[in-house]
Amino acid sequence: MSGDSSGNPGTAVGSRLLPLYAAGFVTAFGAHSIAASLGGYTEATHASLLTLGVLLAVYDGAEIVLKPLFGALADRIGPRPVLLGGLLAFALASAASCWRATQR
Numbered sequence: 001m002s003g004d005s006s007g008n009p010g011t012a013v014g015s016r017l018l019p020l021y022a023a024g025f026v027t028a029f030g031a032h033s034i035a036a037s038l039g040g041y042t043e044a045t046h047a048s049l050l051t052l053g054v055l056l057a058v059y060d061g062a063e064i065v066l067k068p069l070f071g072a073l074a075d076r077i078g079p080r081p082v083l084l085g086g087l088l089a090f091a092l093a094s095a096a097s098c099w100r101a102t103q104r
Contacts, residue, residue: 020083027090035059 038052074082 017083020080020087023087024083045091073093 035056038056039051041047070082070086
């Protein structure tokens with residue numbers, strides 16, 4: 001049985017995964033804070049609000065579809081590899097986006 005000396009099962013496992021859960025929270029918070037600032041994007045690029053709404057809907061739709069899939073994967077192979085893989089993919093996508101922005 002996993003746990004700590006207080007008899008709470010899973011406490012040791014939860015404390016080891018806490019940094020990964022915190023990083024997942026930060027990435028989700030960052031994505032939604034960007035979404036909140038998209039209103040200014042319409043003025044700078046003359047994009048329509050409909051376009052921005054579609055972008056947000058696609059993002060949220062992908063989140064709704066992919067969360068159960070990655071949840072099932074985490075149940076099979078464990079949460080650590082899934083969280084690390086997601087964070088790595090997020091970092092690579094962010095770096096590619098920054099690189100592309102500097103090429104303009």
